Amino acid sequence: MTDQDREQVVEHVTTAYAEGRLDKIEFDERLHAAMTARTHADLAPIMQDLYGARAVPAPPPRFRQSACAPRRYTMPVTGGERLAAMAAHVLPICGLSFVGPLIVLLAGGRTSPFIRAHAVEALNFHLTLAGAVLLLPFTVVGVLLIPVLVVAGVVLGIIGAATAAGDQPFRYPWTLRPVK
The missing domain is CATH 1.10.8 (Helicase, Ruva Protein; domain 3)
Known part of the structure; x- marks a missing residue:
């Protein structure tokens, strides 16, 4: 309620x-x-x-909302949209880096705002992560941080996929957002 x-x-x-x-x-x-x-x-x-007896309405159905914007209701999110949004978060874990979210964005981003929001968020995070992994080896402390970033990328990808499965928005922390 x-x-x-x-x-x-x-x-x-x-x-x-x-x-x-x-x-x-x-x-x-x-x-x-x-x-x-x-x-x-x-x-x-x-x-x-x-x-009368039907005074209190039943709870509303779950609706699509942008992952990066305030709650905007449009149409119900389908299972296929959830699966594609989850794939945008999970494919980088499987070794596709930022290419996985980019493929999901190009395949389903035009037809579904839900898929687009999750794919753009995952793409921005993994671009930021790739940039950090390329730049950090120039410092001694940075070399020690690379494994931490890789583990954080896996954990946050799983959390993002679980959040997408529940029709909820998800924003990765400490992310540059060049792709809008």
């Missing part, structure tokens, strides 16, 4: 109070119950006598 669900119930209760269908005490009790509700089942009794 989300805060938006609670806000909808509060709005309906406030409207009912303004229309005179609730007195002040009942209004306060229902507001308190709505604000402390933890499940949709907790909200149903608050609305039932005001609007």
Whole structure:
């Protein structure tokens, strides 16, 4: 249950109070119950006598959103889109470096904003990682950091793939973002 669900119930209760269908005490009790509700089942009794048995809507379905932008709902994300977004994060682990996300971006980035967002994020991270691995050997400390960067790339790639599987946005830390 989300805060938006609670806000909808509060709005309906406030409207009912303004229309005179609730007195002040009942209004306060229902507001308190709505604000402390933890499940949709907790909200149903608050609305039932005001609007009938189907007063509280079911939770909305999961929707596509950009991985790098604020939540924007459009169409439901398909399993194929999730799989392609996961591939953008996992292919570099399999040895394809930034080529894997680039292939995913070129193959599915034009048809799906979800795939594009994940592929661009993975591409930018692995370009940054490749640049760091090329530049760090010029310092003694940098040579010691290369294995740490490789392990971080694998771990963050797995986290990115898991996040893409759950229809959620993912941003890699410490990443230059030349590709938009």
